[in-house]
Amino acid sequence: MTNLQKIGSYALTVLKYLSLVFFSFVAIIPVVSCVITAFKTDTEYQNTNVMVFPESWLYFENFVQAFERANMGRGFINSIIILVSVLVISTFVGTQLAYVLNRFKFPGNGLIRSLFLFASLLPGVAMQVSLYAIMHGMGFINSLWGYIILMCGTDVISIYIYIQFFENISISLDESAIVDGASYFTIFYRILLPLLKPAIVTSCILKGVNTYNEYYAANLYLQDKKLLPTVATSLYTFVGPLGSKYNLICAGVIISLLPALVLFITCQKQIYSGLTSGAVKG
DSSP, X not given: OOHHHHHHHHHHHHHHHHHHXXXXXXXXXXXXXXXXXXXOOXXXXXXXXTTSOOSOTTOOHHHHHHHHHTTHHHHHHHHHHHHHHHHHHHHHHHHHHHHHHHHOOOTTHHHHHHHHHHHXXXXXXXXXXXXXXXXXXXXXXXXXXXXXXXXXXXXHHHHHHHHHHHHTSOXXXXXXXXXXXXOHHHIIIIIIHHHTHHHHHHHHHHHHHHHHHOOHHHHHHOOOTTTXXXXXXXXXXXXXXXXXXXXXXXXXXXXXXXXXXXXXXXXXXXHHHHHHHSSOOO
């Protein structure tokens, strides 16, 4: 290797690490500013910029006000009910649908897969008028379980993750079980479903994050903000036409992040193994 090539290699390495440091810095700045703002009084927030440290890091009044005034206790309860119900129902339906589409070849199989792909290309906002009419006609407005049914809509990404994972499970397992007298239900629940654990973890992470952070549909269909708030909609209590209380909003954001942070720290081994093993394979 010539000196010019060595210089070029070193320059490329330096550029690579500089870019990583830069983008890491860009990603962490909003989090740092949110933490700093959450500990500021109203006077401090109005007279300092977002990167100036608060006078005291022991000022927790913002967190108390955010939790009480935004009704975040009720929001957490509703969000947990929604999240658990959506993940259980979506996993139950999605795995069986993927099993049928992968293991059974019937007329229209390819068409159904294509329709799933086509549905994923349609913008959700474009269908809100007809969707709202359906939800209103079925009495699902201001209904927690109606909203859960809405959020349980087929997740195309999860379906393809399950299908791809099924394709990496040998069909000889099914054939051996059929020879031994097992039914299709037994094959699915006793043999294939346990093998889908990595794929289920992956799809639950993707679906769970989307469900927990969902604001538009929750704000549109759960209109009673006193009885049916979610974590996402409760944070907008401090946003109004006369101004926004960003110090309280940042405190609420940190409170909403704590359950996800605790869950990640507790289950990070399972999450990492699920993401690596459950990813789409070629």
